[in-house]
Amino acid sequence: MSETVKTSLLFLFVGVLILLEGSTNFLFFSGSWNSALVILNMGLVSAIMAIGVNLQWGFAGLFNVGIMGFVALGGLAVVLVSTAPTPGAWSQGGVGIIMALAMGAMTLVAAVATMRMVPAGKLRIAVLLAVLILGFVIYRAIFDPAVAGVEAINPALEGNLGGLGLPVLLAWPAGGLLAAGVAWLIGKTALGLRSDYLAIATLGIAEIIISVLKNEDWLSRGVKNVVGLPRPLPYEVDLQNDAAFVAKAADYGLDPVLASTLYVKLGYSLLFTVVLLALLWMAQMALKSPWGRMMRAIRDNEVAAEAMGKDVTRRHLQIFILGSAICGIAGAMMTTLDSQLTPGTYNPLRFTFLIWVMVIVGGSGNNFGAVLGGLLIWFLWIKVEPMGILLIETVTAGMSDTNALKLHLLESASHMRLLTMGLILLLVLRFSPRGLIPER
Amino acid sequence: MDFLNALVALTNFVGVPAIAYGSQLALGALGVTLIYSVLRFSNFAHGDTMAFGTMITILVTWWFQSMGISFGPLPTALLALPIGIAGCMLLMLITDRTVYRFYRAQKAKPVIFVMVSLGVMFMMNGLVRFIIGPGDQRFSDGERFIISARDFKALTGLREGLAIKTTQGITVITAVVVVALLFWFLNKTRTGKSMRAYSDNEDLALLSGINPERVVMYTWLIVATLATIAGVLYGLDKSFKPFTYFQLLLPIFAAAIVGGLGSPVGAIAGGFIIAFSEVTITYAWKKVLTYVVPETMKPDGLVQLLSTDYKFAVSFAILVVVLLFKPTGLFKGKVV
Numbered sequence: 014m015s016e017t018v019k020t021s022l023l024f025l026f027v028g029v030l031i032l033l034e035g036s037t038n039f040l041f042f043s044g045s046w047n048s049a050l051v052i053l054n055m056g057l058v059s060a061i062m063a064i065g066v067n068l069q070w071g072f073a074g075l076f077n078v079g080i081m082g083f084v085a086l087g088g089l090a091v092v093l094v095s096t097a098p099t100p101g102a103w104s105q106g107g108v109g110i111i112m113a114l115a116m117g118a119m120t121l122v123a124a125v126a127t128m129r130m131v132p133a134g135k136l137r138i139a140v141l142l143a144v145l146i147l148g149f150v151i152y153r154a155i156f157d158p159a160v161a162g163v164e165a166i167n168p169a170l171e172g173n174l175g176g177l178g179l180p181v182l183l184a185w186p187a188g189g190l191l192a193a194g195v196a197w198l199i200g201k202t203a204l205g206l207r208s209d210y211l212a213i214a215t216l217g218i219a220e221i222i223i224s225v226l227k228n229e230d231w232l233s234r235g236v237k238n239v240v241g242l243p244r245p246l247p248y249e250v251d252l253q254n255d256a257a258f259v260a261k262a263a264d265y266g267l268d269p270v271l272a273s274t275l276y277v278k279l280g281y282s283l284l285f286t287v288v289l290l291a292l293l294w295m296a297q298m299a300l301k302s303p304w305g306r307m308m309r310a311i312r313d314n315e316v317a318a319e320a321m322g323k324d325v326t327r328r329h330l331q332i333f334i335l336g337s338a339i340c341g342i343a344g345a346m347m348t349t350l351d352s353q354l355t356p357g358t359y360n361p362l363r364f365t366f367l368i369w370v371m372v373i374v375g376g377s378g379n380n381f382g383a384v385l386g387g388l389l390i391w392f393l394w395i396k397v398e399p400m401g402i403l404l405i406e407t408v409t410a411g412m413s414d415t416n417a418l419k420l421h422l423l424e425s426a427s428h429m430r431l432l433t434m435g436l437i438l439l440l441v442l443r444f445s446p447r448g449l450i451p452e453r
Numbered sequence: 454m455d456f457l458n459a460l461v462a463l464t465n466f467v468g469v470p471a472i473a474y475g476s477q478l479a480l481g482a483l484g485v486t487l488i489y490s491v492l493r494f495s496n497f498a499h500g501d502t503m504a505f506g507t508m509i510t511i512l513v514t515w516w517f518q519s520m521g522i523s524f525g526p527l528p529t530a531l532l533a534l535p536i537g538i539a540g541c542m543l544l545m546l547i548t549d550r551t552v553y554r555f556y557r558a559q560k561a562k563p564v565i566f567v568m569v570s571l572g573v574m575f576m577m578n579g580l581v582r583f584i585i586g587p588g589d590q591r592f593s594d595g596e597r598f599i600i601s602a603r604d605f606k607a608l609t610g611l612r613e614g615l616a617i618k619t620t621q622g623i624t625v626i627t628a629v630v631v632v633a634l635l636f637w638f639l640n641k642t643r644t645g646k647s648m649r650a651y652s653d654n655e656d657l658a659l660l661s662g663i664n665p666e667r668v669v670m671y672t673w674l675i676v677a678t679l680a681t682i683a684g685v686l687y688g689l690d691k692s693f694k695p696f697t698y699f700q701l702l703l704p705i706f707a708a709a710i711v712g713g714l715g716s717p718v719g720a721i722a723g724g725f726i727i728a729f730s731e732v733t734i735t736y737a738w739k740k741v742l743t744y745v746v747p748e749t750m751k752p753d754g755l756v757q758l759l760s761t762d763y764k765f766a767v768s769f770a771i772l773v774v775v776l777l778f779k780p781t782g783l784f785k786g787k788v789v
Contacts (some may be wrong), residue, residue, distance in 0.1 A: 022700065369571060424586075436576060
């Protein structure tokens, strides 16, 4: 069986799974097209994240465990680009916040300059401490009242600066840019570290990004969440009130409520597919180009590549930024799909480690593998719960309905999700370490 | 007198909690460091290993309590601890036999081991949630305080109280005993020496007839012990929740790395550095300052450097700063 046929069959298999989810309620399938489209949409977003991770790990061997942070930054970009600016926020403190942040940045620059200019010794430490402490005090003195001013404005609904009020689709590239900018900052500091040290550092940086989003209410409303973000597609209610749409739905024999929900979800599927295909095409071109070959050469033997005159640090930084930008785009798409930014829900199990499972199961180093992994693992992530309940109902069929063990097992069935994901990852690593669609 | 009050307030709100938390982190970081130096990978499943050992201990504690067994003023969990350790040891040996041994035989790259430990992390996390559920569990009983704030005030006549919880006392004492035993084991016993030899130079150790499988087995047994003790102490002091234990991975790794991966002394130092900086940077200093500065200079705000939600951020900011200046940690850890 040739590689192409195998790849096509695997994709066909996932497609059939999603079609079955929509068309039949046999076994664990729900028989709802809405549910099938929900799975498909998040699967597409996950596939994009997997492409980003594959770029870093599969192409260049960079072990980035901070994906969650970049996804969350993409979400933040949606708020910053597409919500309306809060009236009065900029005059109440927005300017002060910007000044304070500039002051903070200047402090860091001054600290770095001190490191460079003052010779090592007690004097350097003293000057450095003085610069840092003084900078921090001034920064807080400007920052705190400005933040209080912004957060005081109608905190039940706003309390943040708001955004630029631009169309929400612009937030997707903006999310990529924001993630890329932060990735540049992180890469400049952390990429010198070796594999395990880099992994832990990125894991921690992602946590820092999330705690900033949770606490800086002026920026993201924190755990109060930003809801009702604008959408690129019409609202269901408007469609149901649109006589032409209702008539069209009736032509297909569909109830207007169902037709409108399907219409919106299909719209998202189309938008996401376009983005996914574009990114996949670019990643594929990159892989086949001399640049991609150089990346893989660096990944396989850093020392040899360096001897050939390749600037390993620079290339690593480059691909770290590109991969993170893709994760940022996916994060912005996800927030648009949800119509809300909820910083409290970003969790490394779901937004970092699960993406890793997708890349490894699909096949690291192969873009199609990453996409397949994204779609397949997301389907399983959703469907393992009903599968587990089904399994336990079958196993415990002989027990009475009041049996304590049976009740406990049924109640715990939903936690089989993590267990199964771990098992899948271990089995793939053991028996097919290069993934379902291996690198060619 | 006011200076004394300030000192007591500082001990009460910063000193005591940070020492207890630091001991818990140090025990966790010692486990991570041992795996790194002998098996040569960063074990992402460590937080969930702690959760597993603690879960067994909790279940046994509940069983003891239902039978009316108690440990007087001390928590019953201490009686259940050995069974918890044994359960955790069993799980570690099974995991090593079914999962890690295959990759050791293949001489897989460290990064593959890390991936594998991700899979183990998922499975253990799921297993713990499956058995005990994702919710919060409290299992401490016995006397609550060694000395309560009220007794302390009555005793000394100071305005500030000092409270030391029983669990905090137990944590520190247990940590000291465990660390002493560990260092004695590593430095004095034959097995401990062969572990260190294997960690320093694998090939040389193999040449001198050290059995690597035995070294690995002992490492897992010690790691299971350390992880369960650390987990139970943390659970007694605060509470047990699977997700919290998974998140403990972050400060524990930060501690191990700040000290230098592979260095036991570094792990202990790292644990206390992380704990003290988390507590001091997120503590509201107003109370202490009002005792020390003159009346006119009293601070208006809470004088909190960062809000409490930033505690993970603090440990990682320290981590990044240390790594920038000393890429292998304060005590010169090893690089795989």
